[in-house]
Amino acid sequence: VDTVKRDLIRTALAGAGAIVLAPLAAGARVEGTGAPADGLPWKYTGLDPDATADRAYRAHRTGLGCCYGVFEGIIGQLREQFGAPYSGIPSELFAFGEGGIAGAATVCGALNGAAAAIFLTAGGTDEKKKARAFEMIREVFGWYEQEPLPDYRPGDAGSEVRRVAARSPLCHVSVSRWCEATGLKSFSKERSERCARMSASTARQAVRILNAERASSFVASHPLSSEVTSCRSCHDSGGVLEDTRTTMDCGVCHFSGETRHPE
Amino acid sequence: VDTVKRDLIRTALAGAGAIVLAPLAAGARVEGTGAPADGLPWKYTGLDPDATADRAYRAHRTGLGCCYGVFEGIIGQLREQFGAPYSGIPSELFAFGEGGIAGAATVCGALNGAAAAIFLTAGGTDEKKKARAFEMIREVFGWYEQEPLPDYRPGDAGSEVRRVAARSPLCHVSVSRWCEATGLKSFSKERSERCARMSASTARQAVRILNAERASSFVASHPLSSEVTSCRSCHDSGGVLEDTRTTMDCGVCHFSGETRHPE
Numbered sequence: 001v002d003t004v005k006r007d008l009i010r011t012a013l014a015g016a017g018a019i020v021l022a023p024l025a026a027g028a029r030v031e032g033t034g035a036p037a038d039g040l041p042w043k044y045t046g047l048d049p050d051a052t053a054d055r056a057y058r059a060h061r062t063g064l065g066c067c068y069g070v071f072e073g074i075i076g077q078l079r080e081q082f083g084a085p086y087s088g089i090p091s092e093l094f095a096f097g098e099g100g101i102a103g104a105a106t107v108c109g110a111l112n113g114a115a116a117a118i119f120l121t122a123g124g125t126d127e128k129k130k131a132r133a134f135e136m137i138r139e140v141f142g143w144y145e146q147e148p149l150p151d152y153r154p155g156d157a158g159s160e161v162r163r164v165a166a167r168s169p170l171c172h173v174s175v176s177r178w179c180e181a182t183g184l185k186s187f188s189k190e191r192s193e194r195c196a197r198m199s200a201s202t203a204r205q206a207v208r209i210l211n212a213e214r215a216s217s218f219v220a221s222h223p224l225s226s227e228v229t230s231c232r233s234c235h236d237s238g239g240v241l242e243d244t245r246t247t248m249d250c251g252v253c254h255f256s257g258e259t260r261h262p263e
Numbered sequence: 264v265d266t267v268k269r270d271l272i273r274t275a276l277a278g279a280g281a282i283v284l285a286p287l288a289a290g291a292r293v294e295g296t297g298a299p300a301d302g303l304p305w306k307y308t309g310l311d312p313d314a315t316a317d318r319a320y321r322a323h324r325t326g327l328g329c330c331y332g333v334f335e336g337i338i339g340q341l342r343e344q345f346g347a348p349y350s351g352i353p354s355e356l357f358a359f360g361e362g363g364i365a366g367a368a369t370v371c372g373a374l375n376g377a378a379a380a381i382f383l384t385a386g387g388t389d390e391k392k393k394a395r396a397f398e399m400i401r402e403v404f405g406w407y408e409q410e411p412l413p414d415y416r417p418g419d420a421g422s423e424v425r426r427v428a429a430r431s432p433l434c435h436v437s438v439s440r441w442c443e444a445t446g447l448k449s450f451s452k453e454r455s456e457r458c459a460r461m462s463a464s465t466a467r468q469a470v471r472i473l474n475a476e477r478a479s480s481f482v483a484s485h486p487l488s489s490e491v492t493s494c495r496s497c498h499d500s501g502g503v504l505e506d507t508r509t510t511m512d513c514g515v516c517h518f519s520g521e522t523r524h525p526e
Contacts, residue, residue, distance in 0.1 A: 040355055064388060088351020092303050095393060096382035102397035104404050105509035106370035106432050107363075119359035125327060130358060134365035141367050169369050170433075176507040185505040186498075235449075242448040244439040246368035253516055254524040261517040 044121040046211050047077055049204045053152050056203035060196040067097025067109030069199035074117040100171030108171045110202035114140050118206055122213055136209050141169045142222030143205055150197035161194050167252050307384040309474050310340055312467045316415050319466035323459040330360025330372030332462035337380040363434030371434045373465035377403050381469055385476055399472050404432050405485030406468055413460035424457050430515050
């Protein structure tokens with residue numbers, strides 16, 4: 001990347017004028033939507049991260065997958081602890097997120113389930129609560145993208161599963177990179193085991209973050225890389241191009257020879 | 264793409280032996296997960312597609328975004344119609360999906376919300392119900408990727424919003440392609456209006472599919488392209504490489520000059 005050229009473009013385009021944003025008020029209600037009082041966030045008094053990982057792993061292994069696994073790993077405990085309102089949401093709903101939603105391999109279902117669980121227990125519709133929950137969710141995403149995972153091993157499992165940094169929150173990329181690193185097939189039982197452990201790791205990480213927030217000690221520790229920050233300074237909100245939005249690692253698709261299929 | 268070369272690789276690798284899949288039984292339950300009887304799918308007796316679109320549009324415009332908009336557009340009506348069990352799930356939970364989940368721009372929140380609503384009203388944990396709901400969800404994904412959208416216009420809106428085929432279920436790509444086609448900014452009020460209409464279109468399409476399924480007339484009409492089918496025959500389940508999984512349009516990232524950033 002020619003940063004000098006990019007800086008020149010940035011400077012030239014900056015003269016085009018400031019971008020005027022007109023966001024709607026978050027949490028504003030419109031007559032007739034008929035939604036009930038949500039009462040978000042729901043009660044959360046702390047969970048054991050390791051017990052959560054075990055439960056998410058077992059839930060995933062029932063056959064209902066990653067998104068169900070993480071949501072059930074966290075919310076299933078709260079349902080047992082508090083009953084209502086948690087008893088109103090069947091974890092089975094989140095089976096839709098399997099394989100990046102019905103197998104489409106978009107967002108990793110473990111992340112989708114973690115995001116839902118975090119928003120339910122720490123989010124809300126007022127702007128401040130929503131923004132804080134989004135920060136926590138993005139920290140789980142950053143952790144998932146940057147750390148070599150899975151870092152969970154079930155008590156009864158003899159063999160180690162190779163840890164690979166997914167570099168992406170997308171099922172497609174996460175699975176591809178793991179298959180490439182291990183030489184194992186994408187529908188092998190080894191990959192299935194890897195994903196069950198990814199669910200366990202992700203549920204545990206979400207609970208660590210929820211616990212930290214509850215103790216007023218949550219600090220995001222997986223920020224965007226300087227490359228991504230540089231890209232976003234032109235292409236994302238407030239940038240001179242402002243022609244996209246994302247927090248994903250730009251390099252994985254846009255600066256990697258891997259993306260382009262050999263002719 | 265050199266199809267001859269690809270066919271040679273395919274033939275050569277086919278000799279390596281059949282891939283043995285060992286999926287777990289879907290819906291199998293493991294002791295100690297403590298999940299309640301889910302009772303999925305929940306009652307659904309048909310909804311008006313246009314009323315759903317209007318409601319999703321208005322819900323999105325409250326400021327809680329695409330994922331909330333679609334889920335509330337569909338499920339909000341069922342909550343009013345039936346009360347419990349729908350009253351147990353606050354639509355506000357799905358505000359987590361905004362901007363591709365907390366702004367990360369992974370899966371379009373409209374699709375995430377639609378997938379949840381479809382699974383809740385037509386899915387279930389037994390293998391057959393789950394597979395059928397996944398087929399319906401993938402049809403919404405295919406429609407979203409292939410059709411020029413949004414095809415919804417609110418009654419009180421004077422101006423047309425340019426329709427663009429997203430070619431991807433990802434917020435990042437969907438927004439980028441629309442910005443590129445229109446020359447408008449990704450955080451402009453025009454893009455925000457476009458996304459509110461995307462929520463309306465997507466909720467309407469999901470309800471059309473749910474209604475067709477209820478009338479036993481649902482047939483998927485947005486299958487994978489022949490290119491994607493060809494790619495998947497090597498790279499996806501049962502292929503000789505089997506090194507990834509997805510139903511997304513491979514060409515958008517892997518055969519397009521657009522993906523690679525200019526040096």
